[in-house]
Amino acid sequence: MNLAASPSAEQPSLPPHARALPTITARQRVLAVGLIGPGRVGSALLEQLRTAQPRLARSGLELKLCGVAASRRMWLDADDPELNGRHDSAQTWRPSDLDEFAAHVRGNDGRHALLIDCSASDAVASRYADWLAAGLHVVTPNKLAGSGPMRRLQAIRSACGVGTRFRYEATVCAGLPVVQTLRDLLDTGDDLLAVEGMFSGTLAWLCHRYDGSRPFSALVREAHALGYTEPDPRDDLSGLDVARKLVILAREAGWSLSLEEVDVESLVPPELATLSADAVMEHLEYLDAPMAARLAKARAQSGVLRHVASLDAHGHASVRLAVLPAAHPFAHTRLTDNIVQFTTHRYRENPMLVQGPGAGPEVTAAGVFADLLRIAEGLEVRA
Numbered sequence: 441m442n443l444a445a446s447p448s449a450e451q452p453s454l455p456p457h458a459r460a461l462p463t464i465t466a467r468q469r470v471l472a473v474g475l476i477g478p479g480r481v482g483s484a485l486l487e488q489l490r491t492a493q494p495r496l497a498r499s500g501l502e503l504k505l506c507g508v509a510a511s512r513r514m515w516l517d518a519d520d521p522e523l524n525g526r527h528d529s530a531q532t533w534r535p536s537d538l539d540e541f542a543a544h545v546r547g548n549d550g551r552h553a554l555l556i557d558c559s560a561s562d563a564v565a566s567r568y569a570d571w572l573a574a575g576l577h578v579v580t581p582n583k584l585a586g587s588g589p590m591r592r593l594q595a596i597r598s599a600c601g602v603g604t605r606f607r608y609e610a611t612v613c614a615g616l617p618v619v620q621t622l623r624d625l626l627d628t629g630d631d632l633l634a635v636e637g638m639f640s641g642t643l644a645w646l647c648h649r650y651d652g653s654r655p656f657s658a659l660v661r662e663a664h665a666l667g668y669t670e671p672d673p674r675d676d677l678s679g680l681d682v683a684r685k686l687v688i689l690a691r692e693a694g695w696s697l698s699l700e701e702v703d704v705e706s707l708v709p710p711e712l713a714t715l716s717a718d719a720v721m722e723h724l725e726y727l728d729a730p731m732a733a734r735l736a737k738a739r740a741q742s743g744v745l746r747h748v749a750s751l752d753a754h755g756h757a758s759v760r761l762a763v764l765p766a767a768h769p770f771a772h773t774r775l776t777d778n779i780v781q782f783t784t785h786r787y788r789e790n791p792m793l794v795q796g797p798g799a800g801p802e803v804t805a806a807g808v809f810a811d812l813l814r815i816a817e818g819l820e821v822r823a
């Protein structure tokens with residue numbers, strides 16, 4: 441199935457001009473793609489791939505979307521093509537089975553194949569090593585492999601030895617070039633000394649918008665609707681999401697940090713912590729009184745609230761809501777802006793900064809897409 445006519449549960453069908461078939465060149469590289477998790481980021485990515493497909497084909501890369509797997513059902517391009525064609529890509533869904541899905545995307549003709557995991561599922565992350573060993577590249581914004589059990593991450597890294605690649609730029613600050621920047625520093629012989637900054641798009645946006653005129657809970661609901669929060673916003677408010685990003689960066693630098701070692705200040709009140717994921721959005725009001733008190737305290741000090749985190753080579757890692765002076769550089773960030781400040785041997789007097797929007801479906805999907813393109817760049821043409 442050509443991506444220009446690919447299905448998505450959330451996407452309307454495209455106008456005819458957007459579905460024109462690309463010109464296939466003699467030196468075309470073909471990459472079979474399967475997407476897992478067609479949620480906010482996954483749907484934005486499907487749209488970006490679909491839009492880019494004719495342009496990529498002209499430059500020698502044909503992307504073939506072979507399937508989409510959600511938590512309970514999946515679509516494979518082998519399913520009932522006649523029905524799909526007749527209904528303008530209306531898809532036939534079947535119960536989700538990730539083994540069958542991966543085998544289908546991989547095919548048995550020796551083609552290049554890549555799986556994109558846009559879920560937040562630990563069960564999906566647990567499959568990466570097997571998929572990589574079986575010849576599938578893996579790209580993901582899901583932080584659970586990079587920040588989860590070290591043994592699992594090592595298995596993933598080892599499985600890449602067979603020529604497949606695992607890329608995860610969007611796991612840290614969405615579409616900002618953070619992991620690749622750190623990789624480039626290290627690969628060119630620099631030494632990381634410390635990283636600090638603001639790593640949560642959601643908390644950056646909340647701190648920027650929260651002035652007491654609206655309840656904090658209303659802003660959290662808005663951040664969720666805008667696609668900034670994790671599927672469960674407690675992952676943002678508890679500091680866990682930022683702790684995961686610190687662990688990913690630490691491990692990129694070769695430091696053996698685990699989540700349990702990160703000193704995290706949680707903003708989740710006990711009443712909210714014990715609720716089921718489904719009930720959380722209905723009870724966000726528990727946040728309002730404690731956050732109003734935090735804002736009042738910051739104002740009494742003529743400061744601003746900012747969600748900050750840091751990591752150093754001695755294994756000290758922390759995440760907290762701080763009161764910063766209004767003149768502090770982090771106080772001037774806007775909306776979902778993240779800041780990542782790398783202090784390295786070369787950049788020790790004047791640290792390197794990466795700054796910009798750090799959450800949202802569009803920017804995150806673009807980060808995942810860029811990873812896919814990095815992998816595609818290295819593929820040889822196969823007959």
Ligand SMILES: NC(=O)C1=CN([C@@H]2O[C@H](COP(=O)(O)OP(=O)(O)OC[C@H]3O[C@@H](n4cnc5c(N)ncnc54)[C@H](O)[C@@H]3O)[C@@H](O)[C@H]2O)C=CC1
Pocket residue numbers: 476477478479480481482509510511512558559560561563564581582583610611613614641667668669670671798799800801804
């Ligand atoms: N939203 C953002 O700004 C950013 C998100 N991310 C990461 O991107 C991932 C996706 O985030 P969102 O799209 O916002 O979440 P979402 O909740 O909108 O989408 C997740 C999708 O995964 C599906 N899913 C869950 N378990 C599955 C399973 N076992 N098999 C197949 N599909 C499954 C869900 O049904 C849903 O469609 C998460 O890992 C998140 O941490 C990373 C950077 C930024």
Ligand SMILES: N[C@@H](CC=O)C(=O)O
Pocket residue numbers: 611612613614639640641642643668669670676681798799800
């Ligand atoms: N929920 C996260 C999304 C990106 O990782 C955030 O707000 O930073």
